[in-house]
Amino acid sequence: MVLQKRLDYGFNGYQVPPTPRATRSARRRVPFRKNVDDNQMCAFDLLATVAGKLLLEGENSPSSGNALTGKELCTIVKDSFKKEQKDEDNPSKAEPCDRGSCDRSFSFSELASHAPALRHSLKECSHAHIDDCWGLASVITTSDCSEKVGSAEKSKSKIQLGSSASKLEVASSGYQESCDFTVGNENKKQIKIESPKTGNAINVTKADICSSDDLAVRDRKPPILVSVNNRVKLPSCIDQIPSRSFPACRDDVKLVIRDDDENSSGCSEPSTTTKTFRSPLCIGNRRIRKFFSSKYWKVTPKLKDEEHFNAASGIAACVAGQRTSFQSRDSHVKLRIKSFKVPELVIEIPESATVGSLKRTVMDAVTAILGGGLRVGVLLQGKKIRDDNKTLLQTGISHNNKLDALGFSLEPNPLQAPQSLCHEDRPFLLACDTPQPLIRYPPAPSVVHNVVQQRTADALPDPPLSSLGNFIESDHDSAPSPPDMSIAKSPTHSRALVAVPAMNVEALAVVPMRKSKRSDAVQRRIRRPFSVYEVEALVQAVEKLGTGRWREVKLRAFDNAKHRTYVDLKDKWKTLVHTARISPQQRRGEPVPQELLDRVLTAHAYWSQQEAKQQLKQQHSETCRL
DNA sequence: TTTAGGG
DNA sequence: CCCTAAA
Structure with missing residues (x-):
């Protein structure tokens, strides 16, 4: 009986999920949701870890992620650019092959053991142009290699890294090809070439390393970055990557994403293409910036007195302008750390990885580095101050105008857990007495959404999803981006941004507003x-x-x-069911067609009735049995 | 693991 | 969406 009823219910069978295209357009109408705040936490945690107590540490290795070969990466990149260009209504001029691109921070590591892979990757990447869009504040650009080398030398790949002061040529026996590395010649630039523990630099160096004082070939030890120009740099994490994450697969591409000076441009060739790409990879960048500028950050002073100090002696606090500065008053030293840079990252992803997983991997790597904890090293005029017990006065920090001589370095600190950053007892808002607004960025709601998605998505790269799931996934990547015309132009955009208002040194603790127990x-x-399409599918299925x-x-x-x-x-x-019962005025969100809601009510009534009948039957049979 | 319901 | 008792 029941079965018959079901069949008679009168549906033409299950309807195939809607096409991706159709659904995407529908999804695009989905308004931004407010609960995004919840998910900002991931970045909060990161930033708190960095900018917070400056007590980060850890032997943590960045998430090794999965291997991604150069081919895949380049494909991704190229696709991204194409997409972006299409979005800008200029599909015909899509010219991914950009030469003379300006690199500001790109270095390949593990060159020794991966020279073949590297070459391979680069070759395939020869048309890739990644600009200004990687990681948090990092820029990766490879310029077109093949054309530089000339058609006669197809076997050569050339990478331009900044301007052409330094040159590193890598011969790969496996491929009998060579790579030309042109390294930026800027003064404070570092290009590192590391080899894994098993390898050594000599393998690489067939390599002809010309010039450049800043070109450092390192063998085993990870580079310790020193702050330059009052910028805090994070140590490299290369050595912290488990060896398993460096499979000898020659299809692996390894990217060292590192921060760099904002004024570094080093175009070896005038860029013929000025088109600004907005790769999806930019998203994380912008999102992070949003965090920095967001109101969700709080500063928790260690001492109540300092809080008072900020309020009573607001003058001193407010004087701090854009530059890092010290104000000596009442034996207090006030300083402002203008910005923090993102650490160098090593990303390794399989060729088959999706863009989404690439994003997640980057995110994870950042999380691993920052969330793992670091500690701060203080450098004064290039010298590291190791004695923690010295007073600032003794050290000389208390004097005015020492800013330029002061630097911070972030170092691994295996003792300090990131959780210790959570001082939720006495928080107060960060933006308080800063004379200038922290940082202004255009709102990026969908961007936030996007990254959140990465964060919450499965850790493993999902196989390509079909139909419904597929478009849903991809939809996140194509979420409308906010206008960001300034992103490539403004110098402030080329750096990671943490604005910490002038405050007492010891009060330097930044915590997210929400409970950060993310770990x-x-x-x-x-x-x-x-x-609507999902609702449609759901209704159909339930009807049946x-x-x-x-x-x-x-x-x-x-x-x-x-995800459903x-x-x-x-x-x-x-x-x-609830929505269908209330008046249309009371409904929120994307409106569901009344037709669907009617079906919901009908189906609900029907199945409720069935359930009631079923129960009656059971009761009846039970009473009969008795 | 699934269902069912409250939060 | 989350949590969870109950099946």
Whole structure:
């Protein structure tokens, strides 16, 4: 009987999930959700870890992620650019092959053991132009290699790294090809070439390393970056990557993403293409900046007195202008650390990885470095101050105008756990007495959403999803981006930004506003409102299967949407029923067509009735048995 | 693991 | 969406 009823319910069978295109357009209408704040935490944590107590540490290795070969990477990059260009209504001029691009921070590591792979990657990357969009504040650019070398020497690849002062030629026996590395010649630039523990630099060096004082070939030890020009640099994490993350696979591409000076440009060739790409990879960058400028940061002074000091002696606090400065008053030293740079990152991802997983990998790497903890080293006039017990006065920091001589370095600190940054007891807002606004950036809601998605998505790179799930996934990457015309032009955009208002040195503790137990707590999943198409699919499935078989509904209608669990579907149905019952004026979010809501009510009524009948039957049979 | 419901 | 008792 029941079965018959079901069949008679009158649906033409299950409808295939909508096409990606159609759904995407629908998804784009989805408004930005407010609960994004929740998910900013991931970056909060990062930034707190960096800018906070400056007590970060750790032998943590950045997430090794998965291997990504150069081919894949380049494809990704190229696709991204094409996409971006299309978005800018200029599809015909899509010319991914940009020469003379300006590199500001790109170095390949593990050259020794990966020279073949590197060459391979670069060769395939020869048309890739990644500009200004990598990581947090890093820039990666490879210029077109093949053309420089000339058609007669197809076997040569050339990489321009900044201007052409230094040259490193790598001969790869495996390929009998060579790479020309042109290294930026800027004074404070560092180009590092590392080899894994097993390898050595000599392998590389067939290499002909010409010139450049700043070109350092390192063998085993990771580079310790020193702050230059009052900029805090993070140590390299290369050595912290587990060896397993350096498979000898020659298809691996290794990228060292490092921060760099904002004024470094070093175009060896005038760029013929001035088009500004907005690669999706920019997203993280902008998002992070948003964090820095966001109001969610709090500063927790260690001492109540200091808080008072900030308020009572506001003058001194406010004087701090853009430059790092010291104000000596009442035996207090005030300083402002203008910015923090993102650390150098080593990313390794398989060729088959998706862009999304690449993003996640970068994110994870950042998390691993920053979240792992660092400690601060203080350098005065290039000399590291090791004695923690010395007073600032004794050290000379208390004098005015020592700013330029003061630097900070971030070093691994295995003792300090990031959790210790959480001083939630006495927080106060950061933006308080800063004379200038911290940093202004255009709002980037969808960007935030985007990164959140990365953060919450599965750690493993998902295989390509089909139909529904697929478009949902990809939709995040194509979320409309806010206007960011200034991003490539403004010098402030080329650096990671943490503006810490003038404050007492010891009060330097930044914590996110929310509880940051991200390390040991599972992050809440991002809210992903159901699109009309998903609702349609859900309704269809429920019409057919009923309201008590969510697993089957899931399997049937949302099997490809990994992020929709049967609980989600059940919940959605619940809200759908509720939505259908309330007046349209009371409804929120993307409107669901009335037709669908009617079907919801119909189906709900029907299946409720079925359930009631079923119960009656059971009761009847039970009473009969008695 | 799934369902069912409250939060 | 989360949490969880109950099946």
